Amino acid sequence: xxxxxxxxxxxxxxxxxxxxxxxxxxxxxxxxxxxxxxxxxxxxxxxxxxxxxxxxxxxxxxxxxxxxxxxxxxxxxxxxxxxxxxxxxxxxxxxxxxxxxxxxxxxxxxxxxxxxxxxxxxxxxxxxxxxxxxxxxxxxxxxxxxxxxxxxxxxxxxxxxxxxxxxxxxxxxxxxxxxxxxxxxxxxxxxxxxxxxxxxxxxxxxxxxxxxxxxxxxxxxxxxxxxxxxxxxxxxxxxxxxxxxxxxxxxxxxxxxxxxxxxxxxxxxxxxxxxxxxxxxxxxxxxxxxxxxxxxxxxxxxxxxxxxxxxxxxxxxxxxxxxxxxxxxxxxxxxxxxxxxxxxxxxxxxxxxxxxxxxxxxxxxxxxxxxxxxxxxxxxxxxxxxxxxxxxxxxxxxxxxxxxxxxxxxxxxxxxxxxxxxxxxxxxxxxxxxxxxxxxxxxxxxxxxxxxxxxxxxxxxxxxxxxxxxxxxxxxxxxxxxxxxxxxxxxxxxxxxxxxxxxxxxxxxxxxxxxxxxxxxxxxxxxxxxxxxxxxxxxx
Ligand SMILES: Cc1cc2nc3c(=O)[nH]c(=O)nc-3n(C[C@H](O)[C@H](O)[C@H](O)COP(=O)(O)OP(=O)(O)OC[C@H]3O[C@@H](n4cnc5c(N)ncnc54)[C@H](O)[C@@H]3O)c2cc1C
Numbered sequence: 053x054x055x056x057x058x059x060x061x062x063x064x065x066x067x068x069x070x071x072x073x074x075x076x077x078x079x080x081x082x083x084x085x086x087x088x089x090x091x092x093x094x095x096x097x098x099x100x101x102x103x104x105x106x107x108x109x110x111x112x113x114x115x116x117x118x119x120x121x122x123x124x125x126x127x128x129x130x131x132x133x134x135x136x137x138x139x140x141x142x143x144x145x146x147x148x149x150x151x152x153x154x155x156x157x158x159x160x161x162x163x164x165x166x167x168x169x170x171x172x173x174x175x176x177x178x179x180x181x182x183x184x185x186x187x188x189x190x191x192x193x194x195x196x197x198x199x200x201x202x203x204x205x206x207x208x209x210x211x212x213x214x215x216x217x218x219x220x221x222x223x224x225x226x227x228x229x230x231x232x233x234x235x236x237x238x239x240x241x242x243x244x245x246x247x248x249x250x251x252x253x254x255x256x257x258x259x260x261x262x263x264x265x266x267x268x269x270x271x272x273x274x275x276x277x278x279x280x281x282x283x284x285x286x287x288x289x290x291x292x293x294x295x296x297x298x299x300x301x302x303x304x305x306x307x308x309x310x311x312x313x314x315x316x317x318x319x320x321x322x323x324x325x326x327x328x329x330x331x332x333x334x335x336x337x338x339x340x341x342x343x344x345x346x347x348x349x350x351x352x353x354x355x356x357x358x359x360x361x362x363x364x365x366x367x368x369x370x371x372x373x374x375x376x377x378x379x380x381x382x383x384x385x386x387x388x389x390x391x392x393x394x395x396x397x398x399x400x401x402x403x404x405x406x407x408x409x410x411x412x413x414x415x416x417x418x419x420x421x422x423x424x425x426x427x428x429x430x431x432x433x434x435x436x437x438x439x440x441x442x443x444x445x446x447x448x449x450x451x452x453x454x455x456x457x458x459x460x461x462x463x464x465x466x467x468x469x470x471x472x473x474x475x476x477x478x479x480x481x482x483x484x485x486x487x488x489x490x491x492x493x494x495x496x497x498x499x500x501x502x503x504x505x506x507x508x509x510x511x512x513x514x515x516x517x518x519x520x521x522x523x524x525x526x527x528x529x530x531x532x533x534x535x536x537x538x539x540x541x542x543x544x545x546x547x548x549x550x551x552x553x554x555x556x557x558x559x560x561x562x563x564x565x566x567x568x569x570x571x572x573x574x575x576x577x578x579x580x581x582x583x584x585x586x587x588x589x590x591x592x
Contacts (some may be wrong), residue, residue: 053155053265054200057094057098057101058099059144060101061101061105062099062105063466064100064487066547067109068270068335070109070160073111073160073164074109074110074112074113074163074164075166076167076168077110077113077163077164077168078112078165078167078168078169079112079167079168079169079548080113080114080522081112081138081139081163081166081167082114082115082116082138082139082140083103083112083113083114083116083137083138083142084107084116084118084128084136084137084138084140084518085099085115085116085117085118085135085136085147085161086117086118086120086125086130086132086133086136086137086560087099087117087118087119087120087132087133087134088119088120088121088133089098089229089373090135091120091132091133091496092133092149092150095134095149095150095152095228095413096133096134096150096174097123098150098152099134099136099150099151100106100117101167102134102150102152103115103117106163106436107512112136112167112498113163115221118130119259119409120132120133121133123251125369126399128140128355128454130146131227131400132148132149132183132232132256134149134150134228135149135208136150136151137157138162138163138166139550140346141215141536142216143212143216144216144219144220144544145162145166145209145212145213145220145222146158146221146222147222147223147225148223148225148228148229149223149224149225149227149229149234150228151223151225151508152196153195153197154194154196154199154200154201155194155200155202155205155223155225155520156196157202158201158202158203158205158206158209158223160471160526161202161206161209161250162206162209163212163592165209165213166213167448169213169412170213170218171210171211171213171214172210173210173214173258173262173521174258174259174379174380174557175213175380176259177210177214177258177262178214178365178472179216179258180259180262180263180266181215181219181262181265181266182515183266183521184215184218184219184265185218185372186218187218187219187220187247188211188219188220188246188247188265189216189220189222189247189248189291190208190211190212190219190220190221190222190242190244190245190246190265191222191224191236191244191245191246191248191289192207192222192223192224192242192245193223193224193226193232193233193236193241193242193243193244194224194225194226194227194241194421194589195221195227195236195241195417195418195421196227196418197228197415197417197419197420198224198241198242198414198417198418199319199321199326199342199416200225200241200242200254200255200257200417201241201242201320201417202412203242203255203319203361204244204254204255204256204257204261204371205221205242206241206403207255207256207258207261207262207361208223208244209221210225210261210262211261211265212260214561217391219265219448222309226241226421227420228240233421236250237250237409237489237490238320238421239408239409239410239412239421239490239491239511240253240407240408240409240410240411240412240414240417240421241253241417242254242255242419243408243480244256244261244264245526246264246265246268247268248583249268249532251264251268252264253407253408255318255319256361257317257318257361257362257363257378257379258361258378258379258424259361259378259379260363260378267581272530273414274515284380284382284383285313285380285381285382285383286309286383286384286451287311287312287313287382287383287384288305288310288311288312288384288385289301289305289310289311289312289313289384289385289386289387289388289575289578290312290313290382290384290386290387290388290390291305291313291314291371291387291390292315292364292367292375292376292387292388292389292390293310293314293315293322293389293390293391293392293521293555294314294315294319294321294322294358294360295321295322295324295392295548295555295556295567296321296324296345296386296466296557296564296567296568297390297391297392297554297555297556297557297568297569297570297571297574298314298316298322298324298554298571299314299320299348299349299352299571300348300551300554300567300568300569300571300572300575301314301354301390301537301554301571301572301574301575302314302352302356302358302571302575303351303355303356303571303575304571304576304579305356305388305450305575305578305579306355306356306573307355308575308576308579310386310575310577310578310579310582311382312355313356313357313359313382314352314357314358314359315359315362315363315375315376316351316355316358316359316360316361317362317364317378318360318361318362319346319347319360320352320360321341321349321356322392323339323392323393323556323566324341324342324345324348324414325342325345326341326414326417327341327417327438328341328388328438328442328493329342329438330339330344330428331339331464332563332564332565333564334532334565335358335567336356338516339577343448359377359380361378361379362378362379362380362381362508363378364376364377364524365378366524366530367387367524367528368386369387369528369548369550369551371566372385373385373386373387373550373551377389384401384583385550385582386550386551386552386578386582387550387551387552388544388551388552388553388554388571388574388575388578389524389525389530389538389546389553389554389557390553390554390555390556390557390571390574391520391521391522391524391525391549391557392520392521392555392556392567393518393519393520393557393562394518394519394520394521395413395514395515395518395519395520396514396516396517396519397464397514398430398459398482398485398516400463400482400483400484400485401483401484401485402484402485402486402491403514406485406490406512408513409487409489409490409491410485410487410490410491410509410510410512411485411491411511411512411514412511412512412513412514413513413514413515414439415429415439415442415513415515416442416578417441417442418513419442419446419448419513420446420475421511422443422448422510423446423447423510423529423583424445424447424448424449425448425509425510425511425545426449426450426451426507426508426509426510426564427443427448427449427450427451427509427511427512427513428446428450428451428452428453428482428494428507428511428512428513428514429443429450429452429453429513429515430452430453430482430507430513430514430516431452431453431454431458431460431515431516431517432454432455432456432460432495432513433459433460433461433462433515433517433555434461434462434465435515436452436454436459436461436515436516437452437459437461437465437466437469438515439513439515440452440463440469440474441465441468441469441472441474443513444472444474447536448511450474451474451475451476451507451509452469452474452476452477452479453476453477453480453481453482453496454476454477454478454479455479455480455481455499456478456479457478457479458478461537463541466551468472468557468575471571473499473540474531476575477498479495479498479499479500480497480499481496481499482494482495482496482512482519483495483496483499483504485511485512487517488507490510491506491509491510491511491512492509492510492520493506493508493509494506494507494512494560502557518556518562519536520535520536520537520538520556520557520559521557522531522536522537522557525553525557528548528551529547529548530546530547530548530551530553530567531547532544533559535559536561537557537558537559537560538553538557538558539553539558540552540553540558540570540574541552542573543573543574543577544570544573544574544575544576545577545581548587549581549586550578550581552574552575552577552578553570553572553574554567554573554574555570555571
């Protein structure tokens with residue numbers, strides 16, 4: 053046992069939260085933990101201690117320990133240390149690596165689902181899975197710092213619970229299994245491989261994942277084939293987007309007595325979840341984005357359901373407002389659009405082809421793969437500086453490529469970049485990203501003298517700003533500004549009655565604190581308008 057961890061135990065507040073959650077356990081869950089001395093020793097120690105602590109919190113959790121190489125490990129073809137199997141007599145579900153960091157979320161959820169023998173898949177997903185006739189082996193490569201990964205791991209685990217006869221699911225920590233990650237050319241996570249075929253990068257809405265699993269076609273080919281629809285759910289307010297704006301709107305709408313639902317296509321928290329450190333949220337000098345998100349999320353869930361994995365593909369405004377999502381059809385009286393922004397792409401040759409193989413838009417998720425390796429961060433604003441500092445801290449050899457001759461951003465970040473002596477190539481733009489199966493070079497051009505040169509790098513982290521997620525807004529003809537942001541008045545109203553906008557989708561300074569403020573305004577306006585519909589002359 054690693055001496056420094058000898059006295060490790062779960063913090064008291066974590067025990068309390070887990071104890072509460074484990075009250076939902078129904079049947080026994082067997083966690084079979086395999087380790088091998090000399091391989092990932094620190095993780096072996098931690099998973100051993102963690103599993104023992106869990107078993108103390110509920111008599112439904114039974115933990116057994118084995119060595120890789122013994123008969124039991126051979127029976128289940130366990131060769132890696134550490135590995136955890138869940139009820140292997142019934143399911144083929146495993147963690148290859150220790151489920152810590154972000155993955156503790158999927159690990160605990162998996163215990164609960166298995167104990168309840170329920171996959172919690174939607175009716176549509178279950179129907180699709182019932183058509184599966186051949187075996188599927190799903191591997192989801194993750195890192196423990198990737199906030200998007202647990203969602204995709206749960207997609208895989210849910211499918212394995214629903215169809216234990218044909219689906220096996222494995223979450224692989226890329227950090228503890230670098231050889232496996234390299235073998236499968238993993239350069240960004242979550243990276244999903246089904247039957248040895250690389251299927252997708254990223255966390256997908258549940259139905260899209262299930263459709264890929266059944267058809268073995270990547271999501272892009274399936275978008276038009278997935279049937280949106282399902283049951284009609286009636287509420288007062290539909291909120292699209294589970295970032296800070298949508299979550300705050302949810303609290304305000306529900307506290308006004310309105311029946312509300314928040315539909316989130318990926319995972320709750322939006323961009324806040326990938327913000328390493330927030331230093332401008334009043335009341336906290338410094339707080340991890342993830343932690344802030346968890347605090348807000350816990351509060352929101354006291355009031356309103358947040359449905360993750362529900363991508364809204366169409367909205368309609370008629371007698372009612374409607375949102376058609378990948379797992380349901382929602383009908384309401386008001387709709388708040390809080391869909392935020394997405395990463396702007398460079399639009400250069402090689403970017404799309406090498407996405408997931410060195411090209412990344414999430415330093416927090418993928419930085420680990422480039423420890424001690426040369427990488428570039430492209431951009432000159434706060435996000436580029438934050439990413440560069442994060443990567444440098446991880447041990448990457450990072451250079452910033454900035455189009456201008458100075459940074460656009462906050463002074464403390466500029467000071468940190470200078471203090472850390474991160475090299476910056478000013479007036480430089482990227483022309484091409486080069487590599488066969490992975491990034492090997494970038495071609496860059498100096499914008500002043502037009503000279504081009506090649507830099508040998510293993511990764512390109514793109515941080516050049518955002519574009520508004522305005523596809524739904526354009527569907528119904530919301531007024532946009534010249535940059536594509538939804539135009540709202542001071543209280544969140546758009547040009548279409550009963551439709552409101554909040555947060556980054558409306559442009560402006562695009563910060564957590566402003567998103568939260570706009571969420572509150574939009575929900576208050578929705579309440580006001582549902583009570584006194586201003587667009588109906590006789591109801592004024
Ligand atoms: C790296 C980084 C660092 C940052 N640092 C800071 C900081 O220090 N301080 C600060 O104040 N701000 C910071 N920001 C900005 C801040 O995170 C955003 O301003 C804030 O998250 C915006 O909130 P939002 O709810 O409007 O949008 P988002 O956080 O973008 O959330 C929108 C949500 O809508 C969902 N969505 C989109 N389309 C659909 C659809 N069709 N159906 C269902 N769901 C959908 C998305 O999945 C997303 O979860 C940072 C951002 C980044 C990327």
